[in-house]
Structure formats: structure tokens, C-alpha cells
Amino acid sequence: MSEFSILVVDDEEEFVATLVQRLRKRGWASEGVLSGGAAIARVAASDFGVILLDMRLPDMDGGQVLQEIKKIRPTSRVVILTGHASASEGEEGIKNGAFDYLLKPVEFETLLEKLEAARNRGP
Amino acid sequence: MTFFLDRLTSFFHGKPRLTPAELQAAFRGHYKEFRALLTANNNALELMAEMEQALTAGHPFGMAFVRGNCTALSVNIYKMIQHLTRLADGKYTELDQPFRAITKQLEQVIASRLVSTEGRTILPMTEVDASTVDQVGEKMANLGEVRNRVGLRTPDGFVITASAARQFIEANNLQVEINRRLKGLDLDNLEALYTVSAGIQSLISNAPLPAELEEAILSHHQQLDTGTQTELLVALRSSALGEDSSNVSFAGQYRTQLNVSREFVTQAYKEIVAGKYKSQAIVYRQQRGYRNQDVQMCVGCLRMVDAAISGVLYSRAPDDPRSPFVIIQAAPGLASTVVDGSAASEQLRVSRTAPHSILHRQAATEQSQSLTDNQGAELATTGVRLEEHFGTPQDIEWSIDQSGQLYILQSRPLGRTLSGETQETIETSAPTDGLPPPILRGGVCASQGVGYGPVFTVRSSLDLLRFPKGAVLVIETPYPDWASLLNRAVAVVSETGQMAAHLATVAREFRIPAIFGLNQALATLKNGHLITVDATAGKVYGGRVESLLALAAPKPNLMAGSPVYKILTQALVHITPLNLTDPASPFFRAEGCQTLHDLTRFCHEKAVVEMFTFGERYGFDDKAAKQLVVENSPAQWWVIDLDDGFAPDFDPESRYVYLGHIASVPMQAIWQGMVAFPWGGPPPVSLGGLGSIIFQSTKNPSLDPAVRSAMASKNYFLISKNFCNLSVRLGYHFALVEANLGEFLTENYVSFQFKGGAADENRRLLRIRLISEILTESGFRVEQKVDAMTARIEKKPTPFLLERLRVLGYLLIHTRQIDMVMADEGMAASYRQKIMADLLTLMDTKTEGRHDPGT
Numbered sequence: 001m002s003e004f005s006i007l008v009v010d011d012e013e014e015f016v017a018t019l020v021q022r023l024r025k026r027g028w029a030s031e032g033v034l035s036g037g038a039a040i041a042r043v044a045a046s047d048f049g050v051i052l053l054d055m056r057l058p059d060m061d062g063g064q065v066l067q068e069i070k071k072i073r074p075t076s077r078v079v080i081l082t083g084h085a086s087a088s089e090g091e092e093g094i095k096n097g098a099f100d101y102l103l104k105p106v107e108f109e110t111l112l113e114k115l116e117a118a119r120n121r122g123p
Numbered sequence: 124m125t126f127f128l129d130r131l132t133s134f135f136h137g138k139p140r141l142t143p144a145e146l147q148a149a150f151r152g153h154y155k156e157f158r159a160l161l162t163a164n165n166n167a168l169e170l171m172a173e174m175e176q177a178l179t180a181g182h183p184f185g186m187a188f189v190r191g192n193c194t195a196l197s198v199n200i201y202k203m204i205q206h207l208t209r210l211a212d213g214k215y216t217e218l219d220q221p222f223r224a225i226t227k228q229l230e231q232v233i234a235s236r237l238v239s240t241e242g243r244t245i246l247p248m249t250e251v252d253a254s255t256v257d258q259v260g261e262k263m264a265n266l267g268e269v270r271n272r273v274g275l276r277t278p279d280g281f282v283i284t285a286s287a288a289r290q291f292i293e294a295n296n297l298q299v300e301i302n303r304r305l306k307g308l309d310l311d312n313l314e315a316l317y318t319v320s321a322g323i324q325s326l327i328s329n330a331p332l333p334a335e336l337e338e339a340i341l342s343h344h345q346q347l348d349t350g351t352q353t354e355l356l357v358a359l360r361s362s363a364l365g366e367d368s369s370n371v372s373f374a375g376q377y378r379t380q381l382n383v384s385r386e387f388v389t390q391a392y393k394e395i396v397a398g399k400y401k402s403q404a405i406v407y408r409q410q411r412g413y414r415n416q417d418v419q420m421c422v423g424c425l426r427m428v429d430a431a432i433s434g435v436l437y438s439r440a441p442d443d444p445r446s447p448f449v450i451i452q453a454a455p456g457l458a459s460t461v462v463d464g465s466a467a468s469e470q471l472r473v474s475r476t477a478p479h480s481i482l483h484r485q486a487a488t489e490q491s492q493s494l495t496d497n498q499g500a501e502l503a504t505t506g507v508r509l510e511e512h513f514g515t516p517q518d519i520e521w522s523i524d525q526s527g528q529l530y531i532l533q534s535r536p537l538g539r540t541l542s543g544e545t546q547e548t549i550e551t552s553a554p555t556d557g558l559p560p561p562i563l564r565g566g567v568c569a570s571q572g573v574g575y576g577p578v579f580t581v582r583s584s585l586d587l588l589r590f591p592k593g594a595v596l597v598i599e600t601p602y603p604d605w606a607s608l609l610n611r612a613v614a615v616v617s618e619t620g621q622m623a624a625h626l627a628t629v630a631r632e633f634r635i636p637a638i639f640g641l642n643q644a645l646a647t648l649k650n651g652h653l654i655t656v657d658a659t660a661g662k663v664y665g666g667r668v669e670s671l672l673a674l675a676a677p678k679p680n681l682m683a684g685s686p687v688y689k690i691l692t693q694a695l696v697h698i699t700p701l702n703l704t705d706p707a708s709p710f711f712r713a714e715g716c717q718t719l720h721d722l723t724r725f726c727h728e729k730a731v732v733e734m735f736t737f738g739e740r741y742g743f744d745d746k747a748a749k750q751l752v753v754e755n756s757p758a759q760w761w762v763i764d765l766d767d768g769f770a771p772d773f774d775p776e777s778r779y780v781y782l783g784h785i786a787s788v789p790m791q792a793i794w795q796g797m798v799a800f801p802w803g804g805p806p807p808v809s810l811g812g813l814g815s816i817i818f819q820s821t822k823n824p825s826l827d828p829a830v831r832s833a834m835a836s837k838n839y840f841l842i843s844k845n846f847c848n849l850s851v852r853l854g855y856h857f858a859l860v861e862a863n864l865g866e867f868l869t870e871n872y873v874s875f876q877f878k879g880g881a882a883d884e885n886r887r888l889l890r891i892r893l894i895s896e897i898l899t900e901s902g903f904r905v906e907q908k909v910d911a912m913t914a915r916i917e918k919k920p921t922p923f924l925l926e927r928l929r930v931l932g933y934l935l936i937h938t939r940q941i942d943m944v945m946a947d948e949g950m951a952a953s954y955r956q957k958i959m960a961d962l963l964t965l966m967d968t969k970t971e972g973r974h975d976p977g978t
Contacts, residue, residue: 015329021386025387085314085317087314094585107378109381
């Protein structure tokens with residue numbers, strides 16, 4: 001995949017649908033999945049520019065998903081986007097290679113800034 | 124216990140004779156009720172004090188505090204009534220009526236709705252003005268005034284009203300769940316705060332809009348589309364009810380969504396309604412005394428202005444309401460870049476009077492001038508007009524579109540750094556001599572003041588979660604989102620930003636010193652570094668600079684005037700005033716209780732009276748009493764143990780008890796007073812010393828017609844470890860002393876009743892007056908009725924009461940002789956002098972049975 005694209009991983013279907021739609025509207029290629037397993041499968045198949053990862057998923061722990069993603073694609077940029085604020089979970093995520101840690105609900109414009117920052121950092 | 128009470132009550136006048144076990148059970152039952160009542164009384168008084176303190180302390184409190192305290196108070200007073208009724212064998216049930224009446228009034232106050240949510244779900248901007256504030260919120264009502272009353276240009280649009288938000292929340296039945304999640308939330312626990320906030324917002328954002336409302340929004344949106352080729356984009360602006368009132372800015376607490384296209388309008392609307400529960404908004408409401416139901420989220424949906432240049436306009440300097448100039452901050456593009464602090468802006472000072480000349484212009488870094496002189500003058504005119512219309516200095520957001528037309532986006536009262544009277548800056552008022560060289564200087568004063576603490580840099584959400592209380596918040600950009608940290612920060616230092624940033628407005632409101640636009644802040648200030656921030660002078664010092672901190676202004680009472688503050692004030696009307704002050708007054712009745720305080724006063728007073736009469740009400744089997752063995756004492760002193768009045772090694776089968784077995788603290792004190800001084804009076808009573816007097820008085824019934832039998836001359840102590848009731852008939856007098864020295868101050872009391880017989884009226888009055896004077900001087904509350912008196916003292920520490928018990932012990936022995944020897948006032952004065960001298964010694968001395976009666 002040559003285009004810089006976004007994978008939204010979250011079990012809230014409405015949230016995923018809206019965010020993907022908004023990102024597309026602003027010119028970002030994006031898609032969403034609702035589980036950790038699906039996220040790992042998609043990452044194995046495609047190289048996403050940024051993966052927005054919720055920490056509470058129905059099938060797997062977000063931290064575990066992060067580690068699996070980093071194993072498959074060590075350079076991928078994973079932005080943790082969680083509604084369950086936890087400094088220790090955030091620190092653990094950053095230690096395991098997360099690019100950033102954001103708290104829900106993130107302002108859309110702030111999210112776009114983060115995506116720009118990730119894209120500008122280069123591969 | 125009921126058995127005994129029934130039995131006791133039926134024999135009330137006849138005084139049933141109880142066995143020792145029955146008597147002890149009765150006492151324990153009464154004492155348990157009494158103590159429970161006093162505990163409830165204690166709790167109630169503490170709750171009242173806490174609520175009164177909340178009004179003056181200025182610390183934040185929410186409705187949970189008001190509701191919780193009122194409930195706890197009502198529960199404690201209900202308990203007091205129950206305990207009193209049981210203590211008094213079923214009396215005082217009439218208290219139920221005032222209790223119900225007062226608590227009903229309280230409930231009405233607490234449940235009061237301050238927000239009107241009735242009306243239409245959508246109002247076009249053409250119909251919006253100040254009169255519609257309850258439907259559209261203050262921000263939009265003000266904008267409606269700007270458009271429809273002042274006649275200035277504002278973007279076309281409509282407002283989705285408070286009624287719409289209420290319908291949305293109710294249709295999804297969300298409020299119960301929201302309240303459940305907020306209940307008991309500890310705002311100091313940032314992780315919990317953010318998690319709960321995110322959860323509630325998700326709940327609202329994901330709920331479906333009622334179909335009718337969705338159609339109405341989209342239909343009004345459609346009407347804004349003029350059919351031009353470019354896609355219609357709107358801004359959705361929060362306009363909370365209560366927002367933008369004169370002292371409360373709510374600046375940046377709620378959401379605004381810009382450049383929203385049609386397919387996202389309803390989602391954006393839901394997100395703005397959800398924004399009511401942003402973490403900083405939850406904290407802010409709590410800090411400022413707003414209940415969640417005080418805020419209803421109205422949303423303005425306005426056509427986006429194709430802005431060439433935008434900014435903020437203050438009709439006066441924020442720190443000087445008399446300034447002769449307006450302040451304008453401007454940056455290319457949308458106004459949001461100025462207010463969120465993300466763009467460097469140009470700053471102008473423009474004269475308020477025609478021809479509105481530019482007094483000062485400070486360009487943004489290396490930027491060319493963005494605002495023309497004419498535009499500056501037009502803005503100044505606008506600022507003055509809006510200030511005149513609203514009657515107070517204004518904080519205005521504006522945009523100039525590509526064709527040069529000025530649009531007003533918002534106008535609200537200008538929050539100030541300080542009141543107009545305290546303008547002097549610290550730099551000019553503080554001695555600069557002796558100050559260390561600052562480690563940083565420059566920037567703009569976003570909020571005046573001085574703060575000291577350790578540096579904590581916040582760059583990410585993760586840092587935000589770890590921000591410690593009492594630290595200096597150091598940031599690169601003053602995003603509004605950092606506002607949730609302002610209740611924890613002692614000062615703010617930002618590398619970028621201007622005084623117009625929302626964060627600056629909130630910092631001014633909370634009086635948190637803040638310097639914005641301070642170069643090199645992040646590079647210079649490292650985490651943990653202790654610094655003093657002098658925001659007024661724009662300087663940062665290493666370490667603590669006492670001379671500057673001493674000048675820091677006291678924090679304002681942020682709660683004053685807020686809805687929660689008002690509700691607490693109204694609630695206290697039914698709680699704290701004390702109308703029942705005088706127990707002797709005919710209005711000291713259950714029906715006279717107008718407040719909860721009255722009820723506590725009444726219950727406490729009556730409970731003490733009921734306990735006082737314990738000894739009077741219950742007769743006892745003689746076998747319960749043990750005779751006190753006092754060598755050579757001709758008087759009979761009998762002791763009845765009600766609970767734990769005897770030492771553990773006392774043999775309960777014994778008919779006698781020695782002083783060494785008496786574990787009752789108050790009895791020991793009375794006894795010490797009785798034996799402290801031998802009688803040193805004149806001849807008629809000096810024969811054979813004190814023992815003889817007592818002997819004579821107790822053994823010779825003919826001295827007093829009230830003393831008719833040998834039994835009546837027995838003097839009884841009813842005791843427990845902390846309780847003592849002493850009935851004394853000595854010669855002419857009947858006296859009753861009762862004392863309780865408990866764990867809590869509210870349990871403590873000493874009472875004394877005295878009635879004398881024999882002698883002529885004049886002597887009796889002189890005697891009573893003398894005793895009254897002595898007891899009043901000792902701190903008793905004395906009531907005198909002819910030749911009978913009662914004296915009481917309550918809620919004093921145990922050592923204080925023990926001294927008074929020694930005084931009473933002394934008086935029991937010594938005053939009984941007074942009227943025998945006291946022929947006139949002159950003699951009374953001389954005995955008074957002698958007694959006072961003795962008492963002074965007695966209260967100073969640890970008396971340890973210096974004399975026994977009869978020795």
C-alpha cells in the first residue's frame with residue numbers, strides 16, 4: 001500500500017464508522033476494525049501509516065495487540081486512543097513502541113495534527 | 124427496656140421499687156438513648172458548621188455536598204427525635220410535625236430547577252435576543268442582541284435549543300446513567316475523571332437523535348444553503364445556559380466545531396451536547412458551584428465566515444476597566460487560532476474615542492501587519508458600541524471575510540485579572556532590591572499574581588494524567604484542554620500564547636498566575652525545579668522568593684453567587700437560625716421549632732431534662748444500695764451502682780462500700796468538695812465540728828419539717844463510672860446534683876437543684892441569692908424561682924466540670940448552715956467572702972480527701 005492510510009481499531013462501531021468517514025472526508029485513506037484479532041490480520045496484510053488503537057477490545061488486551069503489531073511491522077506508528085485513562089498503561093504503551101497516547105474524546109482537529117506529525121516524521 | 128419503661132411509667136407517681144438488676148437495666152437503657160441522642164446532636168452541629176463554613180471558605184463544593192449534608196443532617200435530627208421519644212417514654216411525638224415541615228422545605232430548595240428548558244427545539248438567529256436566553260443560552264442570546272438589537276453583522280444560522288438537548292437526553296434515558304457515573308467521582312483522581320468523562324461523552328455521542336429533532340436540524344441547515352457552488356460549511360458553537368454570565372466565563376470549556384459539512388451536522392451536535400461532560404467542564408462546574416442540571420447545552424449552528432483575518436477584541440484592558448483604549452488581537456484565518464493560543468497574533472491598542480487612532484501596535488513575530496488602521500478603528504467603534512449596549516466591558520470574537528466585511532462571532536462580559544481598585548503591579552509595588560536575578564523574563568502577563576512550586580512540563584495526555592497537585596504547569600501552547608489542570612496548578616508558564624487565549628481567561632478567573640509567550644521556558648525549566656513565578660512582572664526565579672509570595676493576592680471566593688452557592692444559602696435558611704434560645708420561654712416548644720437547629724436545641728434540652736429526672740423518676744429497692752463506709756461519719760451515705768460505678772474487685776454481695784471502691788469520677792469529685800474544708804463558722808454550728816453538724820442535721824428531724832423519717836435522711840449516690848446522681852437531704856435542704864462526663868463534649872453536663880425549707884423567707888432568699896451568685900461566677904446557668912433554684916452547665920471539658928462538682932460538694936455541706944447564721948446582708952457578704960476564698964483554693968488544688976465528714 002503506497003498511500004499513507006489510517007487503521008482505526010475500536011470496538012465502538014458508531015465511533016469507528018464516524019471517524020473513518022470524517023478522515024476520508026478530510027482526505028485521509030482510512031478503514032476500521034472492531035477487534036484486536038481483526039487489527040492484527042489487517043496489519044499483516046497491509047502497511048498502515050498510523051494505527052489508532054483502543055486499549056479495551058473485546059477479544060484481546062490493547063497492550064497485547066500493540067506488541068503483536070510491532071512484531072509484524074516494527075516501524076508502524078501506533079497511536080493509543082483510549083477512554084480508560086491510565087498513566088501506567090500509557091507508560092507501558094510508550095515503552096512498547098507506541099507513537100503517542102491520546103485520551104478520548106479527542107478533538108478531531110487535534111487528531112489531524114497528530115496524524116500530520118506522524119506522516120511528517122517519515123518512515 | 125420497654126418492659127421497664129412501661130413498668131416505670133405506670134408507677135410514675137408511685138415510684139416502683141426496682142431490683143438492683145432492673146434499676147441497672149433501666150439506667151443503661153436510658154443512658155444508651157441519651158448517648159445516641161448526643162452523638163446525633165454532635166453530628167448535626169458539625170454538619171451545620173461545615174455547611175456554614177463552605178459559604179465563606181471559597182473552596183469548591185457541588186450539589187453532592189449540599190444534598191449529602193442536608194440528608195445527613197435530616198437523618199441525625201430524625202434520630203434525635205426518636206431517641207428523645209424513647210428516653211422520655213413516648214413524649215415529644217409532636218416534634219414529627221415541625222421536622223416534616225422543615226425537611227419538606229429543604230427538599231424543595233434542593234430540587235429547584237434553575238434552568239428552563241421549555242420551548243421550541245430550533246430558533247433561527249433572526250428571532251434570537253436576550254429574551255430567549257432560557258432557550259438559546261447566553262452566548263447565542265448575546266449574539267442575537269448583537270445582530271437584532273445593535274444591528275451588527277453576525278453569521279446566519281439557528282440555535283438548537285435547551286429544549287432539544289433535554290429531549291435528546293430524555294429520549295435515550297441517559298440522565299440516570301450519567302448521574303450514576305458522576306456520583307462519588309473524585310476529581311483529584313485524574314485517571315478516574317478522564318475515564319468517567321470519556322465514558323459519558325461516548326454514551327451521549329453514540330445515542331441516536333429523536334427523528335423529529337434530526338429532521339428539524341437538517342431542515343434548518345438546508346435553509347442556510349444559498350445554492351452557491353461551494354459546499355455549505357457551518358460552525359457549531361456551544362451555548363450553555365449559565366455560560367458567559369458576568370463572572371463566569373466557562374471559556375473554552377465546551378466544544379466548538381468548525382467547518383462542519385452537512386453529513387456531520389447531527390453528529391457534531393451530539394458531540395457538543397456531550398461536551399458538557401468534558402473533564403475540564405466537570406472540574407470547572409464543581410469549582411464554580413454549578414450543578415450538572417444547571418447547565419443545558421444549547422448549540423448555535425452558524426454559517427462559516429470565509430475569514431481573511433480574525434481575532435479577539437477587548438473593549439477595555441482586561442486589567443483596567445478605565446482604560447481609554449480597546450485591545451485587539453488579530454491573526455490571519457479563523458479566530459480559533461487566537462483563542463486556542465496556537466497562533467502568534469498581532470496586538471493593537473486603539474483609542475476608544477473618534478477618530479480611534481492606533482496607540483500601539485505589536486506585530487506577531489516577523490509577520491507583516493495584518494490589520495489596517497481603518498479596520499482597527501472599525502473594531503474599536505464596534506467594541507465601544509457593544510460595551511454600551513451590554514453595559515459592561517466586552518470580550519468579543521470577530522472575523523473579517525475575504526470581501527472585508529466584519530462579522531461578530533461572540534460577545535461576552537470581559538473577565539478581569541483584578542478588580543479595578545488594585546491595579547498596582549507587583550513590579551512597581553514590590554521592592555526589587557534584594558531579589559535574585561530571574562532565570563527567565565519576558566512574555567505577557569496572562570493572569571497576574573505570584574506562585575511557587577515545582578516545575579511540571581505537560582506535553583502529552585500522559586503528562587496530563589501525572590500532573591501533581593501544587594506544581595507549576597509548564598507548556599508549549601496554552602490549549603484550552605489544559606484547563607482541567609488549573610485546579611491543581613499554582614502557576615502557568617507557556618512558551619506561546621496571548622492574554623486572549625481561553626486558558627488565560629480561565630487562569631484569571633481562578634487567579635492562577637500565568638505568563639504566556641515566554642521564550643525558552645521549556646528549555647530552561649526542568650521537571651522538579653522549584654521556581655517562583657511572578658506573572659505580573661513577567662519573571663521566573665529559581666527557588667522560593669518570600670518577598671514576592673507575601674504580596675500574592677488572596678484567592679477569590681469562586682463559589683459566591685453560583686447556583687450551588689445560592690441553593691446552599693437558601694437551604695441554610697431552614698437549617699441554622701436558632702429561634703429557641705431560652706428554655707424558660709413559653710415559646711420553647713415543639714411547635715416553636717422553625718429550623719433544624721431549633722430541633723437539635725429542643726431535643727438536646729429535653730434529653731438532658733429527661734436524664735436529670737432519672738433519679739427522681741425511679742425508685743429502687745433498698746437492697747440495691749450499699750452503705751458508704753466513712754469513719755466516724757454520723758451521716759448516712761448510700762451508693763447504688765447503675766453500671767460500672769464500683770471497682771471490679773468490689774464484692775456485690777457486700778452491704779458496705781468503701782471510698783476506694785468508688786470508680787465514679789463525678790462522685791469522687793463531689794466528695795472531694797464536701798470534705799475539702801472543715802466548717803469554720805460561728806459558734807451555733809461549730810459544736811463538734813462538721814461531722815456534728817451533719818449528724819445533727821441528719822439525725823434530728825425536728826430541725827426541718829421536711830425531714831420526717833430516718834429513711835429520708837439517707838443520702839443516695841446513683842453512680843456509674845461517668846455518671847453520678849446525688850440526692851441530699853441535709854437538715855433544711857433538699858439538693859440534687861447530677862453529672863455526666865462522657866466521651867464527647869456534648870454529653871457532658873452538671874446540674875444542681877436546690878430547695879430549702881425552714882427559716883424565714885428573707886433568710887431563704889438571701890441564701891438562694893448567695894448560692895446563685897457563686898454558681899453564676901463558676902459558670903453555671905442559674906434559674907431561680909423563689910427559694911428554689913436550678914443551675915446547669917453543659918458541653919464543657921471534663922476537668923472543668925470536675926472542678927464545678929467540687930464546688931457543688933463544698934456548697935452542699937457549707938451553705939446548709941448559712942441561713943442558720945445569716946441574719947442580714949452584711950453577714951451574707953462576709954460568708955460570701957469566706958466561701959469564695961475557699962472555692963478559689965479548691966479549684967486550684969487537687970483535693971484528696973483532706974478531711975472526712977466527721978473527722
